[in-house]
Amino acid sequence: MVFRVAVAGCTGYAGGEVLRLLLEHPAVEIGALTAGGSAGSRLGEHQPHLWPLADREILPTTADTLAGHDVVFLALPHGTSGPIAEQLGEDTLVIDCGADFRLTDAEAWQQFYGSAYAGSWPYGLPELPEQRHRLARSHRIAVPGCYPTSVTLGLLPAVTAGLIDGHDVVVVAASGPSGAGKALKPHLLGAELMGSASAYGVGGGHRHTPEILQNLRLLGASEPTLSFTPVLVPMSRGILATCTAPLADGIELGADVRDAYQRAYADEPFVHLLPEGQWPQTQGVVGSNSVQLQVTVDRTAGRLIAVVALDNLTKGTAGGAIQCMNLALGLDETTGLPRIGVAP
Ligand SMILES: NC(=O)C1=CN([C@@H]2O[C@H](COP(=O)(O)OP(=O)(O)OC[C@H]3O[C@@H](n4cnc5c(N)ncnc54)[C@H](OP(=O)(O)O)[C@@H]3O)[C@@H](O)[C@H]2O)C=CC1
């Protein structure tokens, strides 16, 4: 069976990555390609790497242009997905790459996004406990933010095994600028970006903070606290997240944390615990849907340290979205998804 798929936001980074992966997917046919102001132009003007679709005309993003598809990916700015999604048939599988339906707490949404709360959809991180079942029956899926995917996978085994209780979690995560989207932003001009690294959203203000806390609670942390600092670095793609937290009461400094991580991820097709002594690098995952991680205990500080690398556009957005699509359509979860990255 072949599923007909539309992509809204096809000129952007996330939409472009969804299309790159769909072009190699054996069970889909690419239908409508839509965007905003670029409607009327050809895809090749915006996404030169997607040459098989270069001549395709970009349509406006409306319920009409997106109707008649088995699957619709929404890769649109925050606040744009809700009004479109509610006009799409309930039988259509709608996968939102944006934040509109990720948070279950309306107050947290209001505080961090400031717009009307649209509700929540099943959360598109299959590696969470019991989540594959939920996604397999769902017609609506909210793809996680790229930082929350990295931090959640970095700490999942530690929280579920009770090695940390979720208080005093500190995360510093470096990301390439593709995470910020294609729209022009003065601090993302080449001259400002090249050769420099800069922290942003410092002091608890980044909108991924409530999403990470939501995930830590879901994993069993009763009252998690988080200090999250993202850092912009000059590489096109990739996230390297360093996540630390104090060992829970009763956990000894010599605890075998590696064993918990090995058990948690032994059967995961996309999450790879590196051999002891090797630490993740973004270079190892770029262009793939793989996550590489390593864990240890800093005995001087009494803290667990997990380091995670992923490609923000692949596992962090489009690859994760297609992994969820596969589950929801009853396909093998790994179909069409690269596991090996591009190097150098
Ligand atoms: N980049 C990343 O690493 C990640 C992105 N995401 C999410 O994916 C979504 C898209 O992000 P990204 O691709 O980075 O952003 P881009 O700015 O690169 O692309 C945005 C896309 O949305 C279209 N668009 C803009 N405004 C409208 C509108 N009013 N109506 C219809 N289409 C519109 C643009 O079309 P046009 O060319 O016509 O303006 C473009 O195709 C966002 O919600 C983002 O949060 C999620 C995780 C990671």
Ligand SMILES: CC(=O)N[C@@H](CCC(=O)OP(=O)(O)O)C(=O)O
């Ligand atoms: C480098 C950079 O700017 N990254 C983005 C996060 C990208 C992401 O996951 O985005 P959404 O939650 O918007 O879907 C940011 O910090 O806002």
